Amino acid sequence: MDKFVTLTSVAAPLPEADVDTDIIFPARFLLLLDKVGLGKHLFHERRHAPGGAATDFVLNTAPFDEAKILVADANFGSGSSREQAVWALSDFGIRCVIAPSFGEIFYSNCFKNGVLPIVLTGEAHRNAMSAAASGQLFVVDLERQTVTFPNGPATRFEIDPYRRRALMLGLDEIGGILAEDADDIAAFEIRHRASQPWLFLDDGRLDRLFDETEDQ
Amino acid sequence: MNALTLYDKVWRQHVVKDYYDGTSLLYIDRHLVQEVSSPQAFAGLVSEGRNLVRPAAHIAVADHAVPTRLRHMPLPDGLAARQVSRLQANCERFGVHYIGMNDNRHGIVHVIGPELGFTLPGLTLVCGDSHTSTHGAFGAIAFGIGASECECVFATQTLRQQKQKTMRVTLTGALQPGVAVKDIILALIARIGTNGGVGHAIEYAGPTIATLSMEARMTLCNMSIEAGSRVGMIAPDDVTIAYVRGRKLAPTAEQRDAAEAYWLSLATDADATFDREVELDVSALVPHVSWGTNPGETAPVSSIIPDPALETDLARRAKMERSLRYMALKPGMRLDEIAIDKVFIGSCTNGRIEDLRLAAQVVVGRQVASTVSGIVVPGSASVRLQAEAEGLDRVFTDAGFEWRDAGCSMCVAMNDDRLEPGDRCASTSNRNFEGRQGQGGRTHLMSPAMAAAAAIAGHLVDVRSLEALSNG
Ligand code: SF4
Numbered sequence: 001m002d003k004f005v006t007l008t009s010v011a012a013p014l015p016e017a018d019v020d021t022d023i024i025f026p027a028r029f030l031l032l033l034d035k036v037g038l039g040k041h042l043f044h045e046r047r048h049a050p051g052g053a054a055t056d057f058v059l060n061t062a063p064f065d066e067a068k069i070l071v072a073d074a075n076f077g078s079g080s081s082r083e084q085a086v087w088a089l090s091d092f093g094i095r096c097v098i099a100p101s102f103g104e105i106f107y108s109n110c111f112k113n114g115v116l117p118i119v120l121t122g123e124a125h126r127n128a129m130s131a132a133a134s135g136q137l138f139v140v141d142l143e144r145q146t147v148t149f150p151n152g153p154a155t156r157f158e159i160d161p162y163r164r165r166a167l168m169l170g171l172d173e174i175g176g177i178l179a180e181d182a183d184d185i186a187a188f189e190i191r192h193r194a195s196q197p198w199l200f201l202d203d204g205r206l207d208r209l210f211d212e213t214e215d216q
Numbered sequence: 217m218n219a220l221t222l223y224d225k226v227w228r229q230h231v232v233k234d235y236y237d238g239t240s241l242l243y244i245d246r247h248l249v250q251e252v253s254s255p256q257a258f259a260g261l262v263s264e265g266r267n268l269v270r271p272a273a274h275i276a277v278a279d280h281a282v283p284t285r286l287r288h289m290p291l292p293d294g295l296a297a298r299q300v301s302r303l304q305a306n307c308e309r310f311g312v313h314y315i316g317m318n319d320n321r322h323g324i325v326h327v328i329g330p331e332l333g334f335t336l337p338g339l340t341l342v343c344g345d346s347h348t349s350t351h352g353a354f355g356a357i358a359f360g361i362g363a364s365e366c367e368c369v370f371a372t373q374t375l376r377q378q379k380q381k382t383m384r385v386t387l388t389g390a391l392q393p394g395v396a397v398k399d400i401i402l403a404l405i406a407r408i409g410t411n412g413g414v415g416h417a418i419e420y421a422g423p424t425i426a427t428l429s430m431e432a433r434m435t436l437c438n439m440s441i442e443a444g445s446r447v448g449m450i451a452p453d454d455v456t457i458a459y460v461r462g463r464k465l466a467p468t469a470e471q472r473d474a475a476e477a478y479w480l481s482l483a484t485d486a487d488a489t490f491d492r493e494v495e496l497d498v499s500a501l502v503p504h505v506s507w508g509t510n511p512g513e514t515a516p517v518s519s520i521i522p523d524p525a526l527e528t529d530l531a532r533r534a535k536m537e538r539s540l541r542y543m544a545l546k547p548g549m550r551l552d553e554i555a556i557d558k559v560f561i562g563s564c565t566n567g568r569i570e571d572l573r574l575a576a577q578v579v580v581g582r583q584v585a586s587t588v589s590g591i592v593v594p595g596s597a598s599v600r601l602q603a604e605a606e607g608l609d610r611v612f613t614d615a616g617f618e619w620r621d622a623g624c625s626m627c628v629a630m631n632d633d634r635l636e637p638g639d640r641c642a643s644t645s646n647r648n649f650e651g652r653q654g655q656g657g658r659t660h661l662m663s664p665a666m667a668a669a670a671a672i673a674g675h676l677v678d679v680r681s682l683e684a685l686s687n688g
Contacts, residue, residue, distance in 0.1 A: 198467035
């Protein structure tokens with residue numbers, strides 16, 4: 001995963017609440033099997049008129065077509081768990097989204113892909129939105145946990161220490177668990193199997209179920 | 217003694233280790249795998265050369281992309297065919313049991329998990345799908361995850377997670393005839409908002425719960441994610457146990473007593489506290505329908521469309537204006553005068569046998585309006601077979617509905633069933649997002665009985681007033 005330390009870019013303003021992941025990445029493109037190249041379908045309906053021509057949606061408009069930051073509004077990324085929403089944002093070049101609140105699954109998907117979601121509320125969010133709209137250059141510093149733009153003081157944001165470290169080091173979470181926690185998991189499984197044996201279908205019940213043919 | 221909630225009790229049983237940084241490594245008992253969120257997760261295993269550690273903890277099924285008619289024919293859409301065959305190939309490679317499209321156990325993941333007894337009380341269950349909250353109806357911690365987390369479960373059988381805060385929704389009173397559990401959840405979301413539950417695991421509790429069937433409880437927990445909560449739970453009781461007994465993957469005869477005693481012990485302790493409490497008296501509740509483009513934009517069917525000008529929060533106002541533009545509706549319009557052209561009865565929210573019975577009761581002896589086309593899509597093959605045994609398919613087809621094979625169908629525009637631009641649909645699904653049922657399509661969410669009534673009337677209508685309509 002790409003490391004995230006600092007980021008300097010204009011920020012695209014999207015002042016609309018409840019932008020769900022169906023808007024960010026429409027369902028029909030979920031039939032694609034890849035992670036890469038999804039940026040062309042990002043906000044597809046917003047960026048393309050019915051005939052296919054480009055609209056004046058913010059991400060189609062210079063300088064925001066090159067923005068690495070998106071300033072969005074409340075409940076951004078709510079709805080479907082599709083990680084394609086994050087893959088599409090990152091493929092488009094967006095590495096940071098600033099909003100007052102996020103859909104939870106989207107928020108956690110961001111961290112798996114080197115994208116930093118920042119929660120700013122109230123005044124701080126309003127300032128960021130207007131700085132974005134006027135095309136100011138944002139500096140996001142994950143080490144110091146600040147967002148800065150010319151017309152205002154540095155704003156501090158909160159982030160879980162673990163997630164911050166994972167982003168800064170570009171950690172491979174699965175590799176980490178396998179390397180460091182495998183013994184704990186094995187020991188847990190033994191205890192768990194003893195206390196709730198019915199949870200373990202390795203006893204052949206699942207195989208037997210699937211041995212029966214049930215074709216219509 | 218520390219009093220614990222249902223969520224605390226199940227959580228505590230699954231913590232492999234605490235990292236002391238606000239996160240814990242959580243053991244995941246079971247994983248439902250589908251075609252949309254798994255290809256990239258399997259590809260990750262392959263590219264990193266990793267194993268899938270416990271194949272017996274997973275079952276796989278294709279539900280989103282599959283057609284709901286002509287099942288025995290090759291899939292017409294090349295992309296869908298590729299996605300379904302990729303799932304099957306991945307399952308073969310990694311030893312995961314795969315349920316084929318024409319198998320009697322096929323269906324929407326969230327319908328078949330409980331049917332098979334793969335979903336049980338007290339376990340942790342995940343799926344790369346946000347409506348995994350459905351399974352919380354059994355008193356499980358069940359939540360939707362992204363593809364990267366699916367890969368983590370394949371490779372480690374665990375997830376690094378932060379414990380949620382807790383929120384109790386206490387339901388009191390009895391539902392009036394014609395009012396359904398779907399109305400409870402729509403009214404709740406309208407009240408607390410689509411992000412009202414973010415960061416919280418919801419527990420639905422209170423005297424009303426005991427009166428609800430497992431099907432109704434699943435509808436309730438299913439839409440927790442529409443209130444922003446990944447997790448929605450209900451404590452196991454006799455209704456839960458009666459549902460689970462005899463399911464194919466339920467505990468064996470020797471395990472049963474211990475399992476059931478354990479499940480009943482999971483109920484929230486009397487003096488446990490929640491981070492947030494919400495109460496809802498359902499006895500005064502009336503049928504609800506959505507008017508906008510998220511499930512919180514919902515109102516009683518007898519009311520009018522609200523005016524964005526009265527909304528003081530500017531981003532909210534912009535969102536409402538956009539919703540009304542997309543939905544081609546105006547403030548002040550009566551909801552029960554909105555004409556519709558499509559009806560969809562199905563989905564993981566309302567595609568279970570009880571839902572079809574409720575819709576059929578409204579439809580029996582009546583005709584779908586000439587301006588409307590409607591489809592009824594059972595949530596699983598077993599629901600379809602049960603409905604056919606009860607003659608419900610004939611009730612629907614006699615009235616002019618199409619009767620289909622199981623799948624997600626028109627809940628999500630990923631298969632052949634979708635709205636055309638400008639179509640307006642009365643739908644029993646869970647999301648009315650822009651384009652959710654097809655590019656440019658407009659969705660009104662409601663209960664199965666309300667959708668059936670709209671099909672008959674040709675417009676949104678209070679199912680309780682249908683008796684008064686002439687049915688010429
Ligand atoms: S029925 Fe709809 S909400 Fe449920 S799993 Fe399928 S697409 Fe998702």
